[in-house]
Amino acid sequence: MSDQPSNPMRDAIQEAIGENPVILFMKGNPDAPACGFSARTVAILQSMGARFAAVDILPDPRIRQELSAISNWPTIPQLFVGGELIGGCDIVSEMYESGELFETLGIKAPVAEPEPVAATTARPAPLSIENRL
């Protein structure tokens, strides 16, 4: 191990993942995403009011190379929360739609719309409603 070459890029990425509670590695930056998947992920996080750090992987190909080596995940974007890989665009989208992402990010979910009453238990609206004007 002692003769393992130092890898400043890998160290810097690992440090960034460790120091930022929520960090997104993406193509482009949140104001100008350079890929549809990155754009969608940013849009989801922003719509939730999440605070997140963002790293553009495009300026240096080594960023992506080292990031994927660390995370064992081949695609971009990659969202990390609390140092753990949450996933890319597909997983973030699924978790957003299911509501799980709010919990993961420690954000209070918006007040849910009233659950539609299950069809099997719904009763027909009472017919006694006065509407004779």
Place this chain on the structure above:
Amino acid sequence: MSATPQELKERIEAGIPGSVVEVTGDGHHFNAVVSAPAFAGLNRIAQHRLVYDVFGAEVGDRIHALSIQTIIPSPTPEEAR
């Protein structure tokens, strides 16, 4: 040579035993819906890794983008009885 949805489908089905796979795509961007008993008990990251692992370094390179939806098949009515 660019990849085809059919190629991806066959490789995933060969790589993940018992999987049922639908792939759409244009030769660069692909969308795979993968149903496999092997996903049971795995979190989403691990499920998606099983699919990515079929292609190794080709993802991001020859296969420019691979969008994945994983499904754990529910038991058939026969099995559930």
